[in-house]
Amino acid sequence: MASNRPAQPASFTPDEPQTFGYGKDEGPWEEWNPTADSVAPVRGRHRTGKQRGGGLARSSTVLGVGVIAAVGGGGIASAAPGKAPVSISLPDLSSVAASAKALISDSGSTSTAPKGSTTPLTTAGLTGSDAAHGTADAGEALRDRIMQQAQSQQNQADTATQRAAQTAAAKKAVELAAKQQDEAEAKAAAAKEKAEEAAKEKAEEERLAELAKSYSLPTSSYTLTSTFGEAGSMWSSGYHTGLDFAAPTGTLLKAIHSGTVTEAGWAGAYGYRTVLTLDDGTELWYCHQSSISVTVGQKVATGDVIGRVGATGNVTGPHLHLEVHPGGAATGIDPMAWLQSKGINP
Structure with a gap:
């Protein structure tokens, strides 16, 4: 970067800013304090190349740094040829540095993670739940969500299988109970029928025995x-x-x-x-x-x-x-x- 010209001796006291005029056609000059809004980008030889390996700094950031360097060198901007020099009061460098730092922080650029660092490249896709569980990597968070979804589906399948098994067991138990009941009823019916037949046979025997009292063989020794x-x-x-x-x-x-x-x-x-x-x-x-x-x-x-x-x-x-x-x-x-x-x- 080109160096500024050496400052010219001032004919006034810096603590008391004064206004000078170049002529009747030019108005009064006031003290100039460079800010982020008033400093124009540096052109030509003072252009700064793109930074490699990290985020891109805004042009305003470069301009702020250039202004700081120029002012810090004690240089005084000179007017165009043929015009009298203008005195420039020096601002408080701490306020300029703070402004530059603010510009840098607002630029939205991201610093490059050191080689071998475990810092994630991006936090895109992370949810509040992921952060609450201590997950800082989007890929790991995605993997966790996939695993959780797979586990949820497996749990649902296991639950469905268990319910199907319980339903089948209940159905089998009902069928077994119905079969046992049918067998018991059939056995009871058979026992009842047998008892009824025995009762009928006994009644018939009694009837015949009683009837035999009124019947006899027609002859004997035959x-x-x-x-x-x-x-x-x-x-x-x-x-x-x-x-x-x-x-x-x-x-x-x-x-x-x-x-x-x-x-x-x-x-x-x-x-x-x-x-x-x-x-x-x-x-x-x-x-x-x-x-x-x-x-x-x-x-x-x-x-x-x-x-x-x-x-x-x-x-x-x-x-x-x-x-x-x-x-x-x-x-x-x-x-x-x-x-x-x-x-x-x-």
């Missing part, structure tokens, strides 16, 4: 020789229509149940036959008798003698041929099943 439904040419119908009790001739025949004698006499292939009609209309036919002990219209009770075993009619030997005709029907039913339904097992 042998069953032919049953109902057997096929053979010896029967005119082609099959056996009754139940045969083979016994010696003269064996007593008894009333199976109480009723009324509606027929007693010869009946062709049946030989001597007695028809006993019960109160419900069922007819019992006693066939092939050797003798008859009752008459038509006679009422008999269970166990009363109505005749004797014989071999009359179409027979191969002495026996009782018993037929059962419900309601007096022409076709009979199986006497064995009917006797069993009355509690009697031949």
Whole structure:
């Protein structure tokens, strides 16, 4: 930087600023105190290059420094050639330095961080929460936020998985409870049904036992020789229509149940036959008798003698041929099943 010219001797006392004039056309001169607003940028040879490695200083900062250097050197600005020199009062250097320092602080330039320093290059993107957690680096803050977000998402996924597992477990527990309840109900129903069946069987046994008291076998000391439904040419119908009790001739025949004698006499292939009609209309036919002990219209009770075993009619030997005709029907039913339904097992 070029040096200023040496100051000219002053013809006045600095403490008392005076005003001089150059001529009638020029007005009075006053004391000049350079400030940040009044100092113009230095042109030409005094231009300062851009600073490297740090922030750019404003031109006003450079100007302030130049002014300080010039004033500090004790130089006095000279007027243009041909004009008388003007005295310049020196300002307080401390106030100028303070102004320069203020300009530098307002320039907004940032100092370059020392090599190897841990000071972050920038604080852009930092939030108050990051600063509260002691984070000074924007990249580290971003990483922390990403990690927090990932952890939050993982926590949400874990919570969803846990809730799904709890829901599945609750559903399974409900299904298991329902299954156990169904099994218990089915078991109870089966036990109830079994108990009901047992009760029915017992009731039926009691009924048959009570009924058996009013029914009895038609004869004793017998042998069953032919049953109902057997096929053979010896029967005119082609099959056996009754139940045969083979016994010696003269064996007593008894009333199976109480009723009324509606027929007693010869009946062709049946030989001597007695028809006993019960109160419900069922007819019992006693066939092939050797003798008859009752008459038509006679009422008999269970166990009363109505005749004797014989071999009359179409027979191969002495026996009782018993037929059962419900309601007096022409076709009979199986006497064995009917006797069993009355509690009697031949």
